Amino acid sequence: MVTSFPGGIGISGLRVYDWPTVDGLCGGSPHAHLTCSECYYVVGGTGSVQTLTRRGFASTPLGEGSVVWFTPGTIHRLVNDGDLRIIVVMQNSGLPEAGDAVFTFPPDVLADPVRYAEAAAPGGEETIRIRRDLALAGFLELREGGGAALDEFYAAALALKRESLDDWEKRWRSGALAAAELTGEHLDRLRAGDLGHLASADVLVLDPDKPQRFGMCGRLDTHEPGDGKSVH
Numbered sequence: 294m295v296t297s298f299p300g301g302i303g304i305s306g307l308r309v310y311d312w313p314t315v316d317g318l319c320g321g322s323p324h325a326h327l328t329c330s331e332c333y334y335v336v337g338g339t340g341s342v343q344t345l346t347r348r349g350f351a352s353t354p355l356g357e358g359s360v361v362w363f364t365p366g367t368i369h370r371l372v373n374d375g376d377l378r379i380i381v382v383m384q385n386s387g388l389p390e391a392g393d394a395v396f397t398f399p400p401d402v403l404a405d406p407v408r409y410a411e412a413a414a415p416g417g418e419e420t421i422r423i424r425r426d427l428a429l430a431g432f433l434e435l436r437e438g439g440g441a442a443l444d445e446f447y448a449a450a451l452a453l454k455r456e457s458l459d460d461w462e463k464r465w466r467s468g469a470l471a472a473a474e475l476t477g478e479h480l481d482r483l484r485a486g487d488l489g490h491l492a493s494a495d496v497l498v499l500d501p502d503k504p505q506r507f508g509m510c511g512r513l514d515t516h517e518p519g520d521g522k523s524v525h
Contacts, residue, residue, distance in 0.1 A: 301469030303386030306514035308505075309340060309373040312422055314429055321510025322425040323370035323397040323432035325446075327454060328461065329384040331369075332362035338376035344369050345432070347440050355379075366447065368397055370432060371510040379511075387464040392457055394509065395450040396424070397431040403449035421507045 298304055311319045320340070333342065333355065340355045345368040353361055355377065362382075363369060371377070383389050395403075402408050412427055414420070435442050479490055505512045 298386070299472070301386055301472035303383040303389065305381045305383075305508075307379040307381050307508065307511045309338075309371045309377040309379065309511040310421075310425070311373050311376075312425070314426060316429070316433070318372045319374075320370060320372040321508075322421075322428040323368055324394045324428060324509055325368045325397070325450065326365050326389060326393050327395065327450060328365055328465075329388050329393050330362060330364045331384070332360065332382040334380040334382070335359040335377070336380055337378040339374045340377035341372045341374070342369055343372060345435055345443065347443060350436050368432065368435065368443075368446075370429070373511075377511075385465055385469045387468045388461050391461060391464055392454060393461065395453060396428040396509075397435055397446065398427050399431040399434060400445065400449065402427065402431070403446070403453065406453060409453055415507065418507065 309319075310321050313319050323343075335355045335357055337357055341352050342355060342361060343350070343352045344363060346366065352372075355361065371379075385393070396409075396413055398409060398412055402412055412424060414424075416424075431446075435446055438445075482488070482490060505514055507513075
């Protein structure tokens with residue numbers, strides 16, 4: 294197993310969309326992750342992250358140096374007040390890319406797998422704007438609907454993703470779990486006085502010129518498992 298970063302995490306650079314929405318704010322598409330925690334480290338600009346959980350709605354200010362993270366099930370929406378740039382650290386690298394995230398589309402879209410897939414499909418700027426605005430419409434409904442509406446969203450999200458669970462488990466076992474188990478192997482070797490794994494020490498770097506893509510919340514510099522290249 295080869296991962297770009299320690300512990301089977303994922304990392305990406307994010308420039309949050311500056312496109313205005315129906316409520317007058319600029320930002321990305323509200324969504325939630327079903328199995329992965331997510332962390333933001335703000336490297337520039339200002340904004341906020343709006344969140345919905347069973348604890349209610351919250352808006353957390355973001356500025357250079359801010360560090361915010363949230364656990365699975367937290368619906369989140371990034372708001373860009375000006376040149377908001379973030380380093381995103383994701384648990385379980387590979388799972389978000391495999392569909393762990395669910396957009397907060399209105400209930401009738403969430404209930405129809407075909408309509409959901411069409412609405413969630415990637416594309417160019419126009420497609421992403423339409424997707425973002427549809428997710429925002431559902432998000433605003435959820436914000437007013439309280440805990441019962443949130444539970445209905447979770448149930449619909451599970452129904453959409455149930456068939457992906459076996460694939461997600463394979464990715465987790467070969468990624469984050471394997472990385473954690475490797476640490477256990479290293480500890481066993483060290484207890485036995487075996488320093489063999491240190492002989493393969495290396496320095497890896499990522500290609501700084503990879504093209505950006507349109508993500509859920511902004512333009513992304515993404516890095517996949519195995520992207521790291523040895524400097525030797």
